[in-house]
Amino acid sequence: MRKQVRQKLIKEILQENVIYKQEDIVEKLNARGINVTQATISRDVKEMQLVKLPTQTGSYRYSMPTLKEINVEKKLSDTLSESYVSSAQNRELCVFKVLPGSGPAVANLIEQAKYPEVFATLGDDATVMIFAYSEEDAIKMENKLLNLINIG
Missing domain, CATH: 3.30.1360.40 (Gyrase A; domain 2)
Known part of the structure; x- marks a missing residue:
């Protein structure tokens, strides 16, 4: 699978689910029939500049970076x-x-x-x-x- 397609799917997964760790992304992609390793997801997380945000329960979840609105x-x-x-x-x-x-x-x-x-x-x-x-x-x-x- 091409990286751009995989990263688009990761973005969708983050929008649809609360993701606490990279292994959760691997599981969600595997459930969609896309076999990836945690190392691949780790590279995607870095390249996509995903951030970890605190939840109300005190844990952290992955999120897309906030984009600055420009005029x-x-x-x-x-x-x-x-x-x-x-x-x-x-x-x-x-x-x-x-x-x-x-x-x-x-x-x-x-x-x-x-x-x-x-x-x-x-x-x-x-x-x-x-x-x-x-x-x-x-x-x-x-x-x-x-x-x-x-x-x-």
């Missing part, structure tokens, strides 16, 4: 402000030229923001291509992103 639009605004070169829109497409190395980060932040106008993004080293659902949506996205960096 995606603020991060996008900051990143785009620092890297913006130019933009253009044509039909359902919107292209942003950015400083070299910034394209993947900007594309990823646009995806994380889950703008309803965006079908998909593609970011290379210095370009971000935004695929919108319509020409109107592409225009909206260009304006929205330019307004984020006070250029609109």
Whole structure:
């Protein structure tokens, strides 16, 4: 079994059960027909950065690490402000030229923001291509992103 699939299952197990020790994870995976060793689970626990939280009874259980909530639009605004070169829109497409190395980060932040106008993004080293659902949506996205960096 691939590591990513196994770790996804571990996450599900943690959400559905109270897990006190790594052996409990091994047992739950074995019950699903997935044979793993405790050593494998130990590596997964470390890689997934699982944490042990106290329970009301004084014992400890495994949990996923808490993720810091980030303001995606603020991060996008900051990143785009620092890297913006130019933009253009044509039909359902919107292209942003950015400083070299910034394209993947900007594309990823646009995806994380889950703008309803965006079908998909593609970011290379210095370009971000935004695929919108319509020409109107592409225009909206260009304006929205330019307004984020006070250029609109």
